[in-house]
Amino acid sequence: MSSDPVLEVENIEMVLGDGARCVQALKGVCLSLAAGEFVLLVGPSGSGKSTLLSIMGCILKPTRGVVRVEGRSTEKMDKERLAQLRRKHVGFVFQSYNLFPGLTARQNVEASLAIRGHRAADPRETAENALRSVGLAHRLHSLPGQLSGGEQQRVAIARAVVANPSIILADEPTAALDSEAGRGVLQELRRLAREQGRAVLAVSHDARAFPFADRIVCMQDGRILSAGTEPDLTPALPRLAGDNCHA
Amino acid sequence: MIGIIAFKNLLHDPARFFATAAGIGLSFVLVTVQLGLLAGFDRTISAMIDHAKADLWIVPNGTAAFDDPSQLESTQRFAAAIAPGVKRVTPMLVGFAEWRRPGGGSTTVIVVGSDPRTGSIEPWNVRSGRTYDLKAPDAVAIDTSYSQQLGVSKRGDLARIEGIPARVAVTTNGIRSFTTSPYVFTSLSQARAFLNADASRASYLAVELTPGADAALVREHIASRLPNVEVLTPTEFRRRNVERWLLETGAGIALLAGAGLAVAVGSVIMMQSLYTSVNDHRKEFATLRAMGSSKRFLMSVIACQAAICTLAGCALASIGNFGVIALSASSSLPIQISASLMLVLGAVAALMSFAAAFAAAAKVGRVDPAEVFAQ
Numbered sequence: 338m339s340s341d342p343v344l345e346v347e348n349i350e351m352v353l354g355d356g357a358r359c360v361q362a363l364k365g366v367c368l369s370l371a372a373g374e375f376v377l378l379v380g381p382s383g384s385g386k387s388t389l390l391s392i393m394g395c396i397l398k399p400t401r402g403v404v405r406v407e408g409r410s411t412e413k414m415d416k417e418r419l420a421q422l423r424r425k426h427v428g429f430v431f432q433s434y435n436l437f438p439g440l441t442a443r444q445n446v447e448a449s450l451a452i453r454g455h456r457a458a459d460p461r462e463t464a465e466n467a468l469r470s471v472g473l474a475h476r477l478h479s480l481p482g483q484l485s486g487g488e489q490q491r492v493a494i495a496r497a498v499v500a501n502p503s504i505i506l507a508d509e510p511t512a513a514l515d516s517e518a519g520r521g522v523l524q525e526l527r528r529l530a531r532e533q534g535r536a537v538l539a540v541s542h543d544a545r546a547f548p549f550a551d552r553i554v555c556m557q558d559g560r561i562l563s564a565g566t567e568p569d570l571t572p573a574l575p576r577l578a579g580d581n582c583h584a
Numbered sequence: 585m586i587g588i589i590a591f592k593n594l595l596h597d598p599a600r601f602f603a604t605a606a607g608i609g610l611s612f613v614l615v616t617v618q619l620g621l622l623a624g625f626d627r628t629i630s631a632m633i634d635h636a637k638a639d640l641w642i643v644p645n646g647t648a649a650f651d652d653p654s655q656l657e658s659t660q661r662f663a664a665a666i667a668p669g670v671k672r673v674t675p676m677l678v679g680f681a682e683w684r685r686p687g688g689g690s691t692t693v694i695v696v697g698s699d700p701r702t703g704s705i706e707p708w709n710v711r712s713g714r715t716y717d718l719k720a721p722d723a724v725a726i727d728t729s730y731s732q733q734l735g736v737s738k739r740g741d742l743a744r745i746e747g748i749p750a751r752v753a754v755t756t757n758g759i760r761s762f763t764t765s766p767y768v769f770t771s772l773s774q775a776r777a778f779l780n781a782d783a784s785r786a787s788y789l790a791v792e793l794t795p796g797a798d799a800a801l802v803r804e805h806i807a808s809r810l811p812n813v814e815v816l817t818p819t820e821f822r823r824r825n826v827e828r829w830l831l832e833t834g835a836g837i838a839l840l841a842g843a844g845l846a847v848a849v850g851s852v853i854m855m856q857s858l859y860t861s862v863n864d865h866r867k868e869f870a871t872l873r874a875m876g877s878s879k880r881f882l883m884s885v886i887a888c889q890a891a892i893c894t895l896a897g898c899a900l901a902s903i904g905n906f907g908v909i910a911l912s913a914s915s916s917l918p919i920q921i922s923a924s925l926m927l928v929l930g931a932v933a934a935l936m937s938f939a940a941a942f943a944a945a946a947k948v949g950r951v952d953p954a955e956v957f958a959q
């Protein structure tokens with residue numbers, strides 16, 4: 338199913354902090370994401386998942402190693418160029434939603450278009466459509482504070498996809514949600530991969546997320562431990578993750 | 585959308601927004617009031633020079649301020665009058681004198697002697713009587729804002745200056761003196777009587793020029809012919825007067841230091857308010873940055889936020905300023921807040937607010953967008 342990888346990292350090493358408190362958060366990580374696949378990144382707290390996600394999303398530059406987005410290496414890019422790459426290719430979903438509390442759902446999604454300088458299409462209509470597609474047609478004008486956690490995360494998903502990025506990166510998108518809302522969000526992420534052909538990478542602690550994934554990557558102590566790609570591995574993965582990944 | 589993001593960011597927490605606006609507003613009021621005091625001071629101490637009909641002033645050598653005169657030979661005016669380009673030279677006598685209230689007790693006044701119509705200065709803001717009435721013997725003009733201090737309030741009231749009867753013939757309102765001694769206007773001859781000066785003495789000679797005369801030439805001509813005097817343009821005399829009071833008296837220095845301090849404190853408070861306001865929204869900015877917003881977009885939002893805060897602050901400040909102006913109007917040092925002062929300060933405030941916002945923005949720009957992944 339995977340063709341050329343949309344997003345690819347090779348031998349990533351990452352040192353965070355400085356002096357005595359410096360931590361090697363990643364110790365030679367290789368990972369690639371193809372269009373249309375939903376990959377789950379699991380592992381104990383502190384294993385480097387967020388750091389890897391930030392590097393793959395071109396938010397952080399790795400200490401060593403290569404990041405390729407749509408086949409292009411980011412090595413020589415400066416901050417502005419990386420920001421440009423993010424707004425062109427990457428949609429982010431955060432654990433704590435990171436919506437603008439003063440903006441309505443629709444305005445939050447519109448803001449995502451605004452930073453991309455979208456002028457041609459009707460941004461309002463585009464934002465409303467994105468919200469409709471995540472099942473929030475009735476919540477266009479609500480403020481984040483008036484929405485449930487699950488609804489807020491779906492607004493965040495609408496915001497991430499509205500500009501049509503090929504890559505979606507989500508850091509523990511269901512951690513703050515109850516299981517039903519979490520399931521809704523995971524279904525939504527899977528739909529982005531299956532139906533819209535985006536490459537989706539999500540960090541999750543939640544064993545209930547595993548059945549949704551095409552592939553599960555397990556991290557520990559800055560390294561990738563194991564990766565299950567075979568469909569028949571999937572039933573075993575909750576146990577694998579529970580035994581090996583959750584310290 | 586930039587405006588909406590900025591506006592909603594702020595309005596989402598109205599209390600915090602109000603605190604920011606109030607911080608900016610207060611520092612704005614502080615600065616305007618202090619600079620207004622300075623402007624009021626400048627205007628009050630220069631009032632006599634500003635109201636005199638003089639294109640050049642002949643003053644005794646070393647004269648430091650209008651209110652602090654020595655005397656010169658009034659006959660020198662004839663020598664000055666024949667200089668080409670001079671239309672008229674009129675003497676003026678200024679000096680401190682003891683004013684005895686009709687009800688008892690006394691105070692010090694500054695007598696300003698100059699003939700009405702023909703002289704170079706006469707009272708303005710006249711409320712009762714006509715300046716020509718000062719021609720009459722023992723007639724004086726007083727300002728009603730000093731009624732209490734002088735013990736007289738209306739035409740016909742009688743007092744004594746250095747033991748000589750003085751009758752209020754004209755009242756004015758708003759001629760304030762920077763010192764505690766009020767100005768009392770009278771005719772030249774009456775002033776000579778009050779100040780016990782003989783007819784050959786004067787404090788200043790005010791020179792009026794014929795139209796088109798070259799002030800610099802006339803000045804040179806007069807200066808080279810008259811001994812022991814200086815010839816000053818009104819601007820020079822004004823500056824000398826202001827500097828004397830501002831830089832050489834405690835009150836002036838206090839005022840100047842107050843204004844300097846206000847500007848410093850005001851800027852700090854204002855910058856601090858804005859910096860905090862931007863920093864409060866750090867998470868939103870980091871999110872924008874993570875989402876791939878360009879630095880330019882981010883700065884636009886921050887600048888917009890700063891502009892909204894500054895505008896709100898200035899709006900609060902103008903309300904405050906009107907209150908302060910109203911309260912100070914009748915004090916001995918009215919606060920002079922002109923539209924141009926407000927405009928200049930508004931521009932300065934805008935500059936400062938952008939500086940503060942961008943100082944904060946620089947920090948946000950350096951913000952690790954990875955911060956958004958923090959739990």
Ligand SMILES: Nc1ncnc2c1ncn2[C@@H]1O[C@H](COP(=O)(O)OP(=O)(O)O)[C@@H](O)[C@H]1O
Binds near residue numbers: 358362381383384386
């Ligand atoms: N800014 C930082 N400075 C120093 N160490 C950090 C920083 N951010 C993360 N770390 C460390 O790097 C390691 C990996 O962190 P992280 O990627 O957040 O793990 P995870 O998301 O899997 O919980 C942890 O040991 C964490 O303490």
Ligand SMILES: [Mg+2]
Binds near residue numbers: 386387388508957
């Ligand atoms: Mg994490």
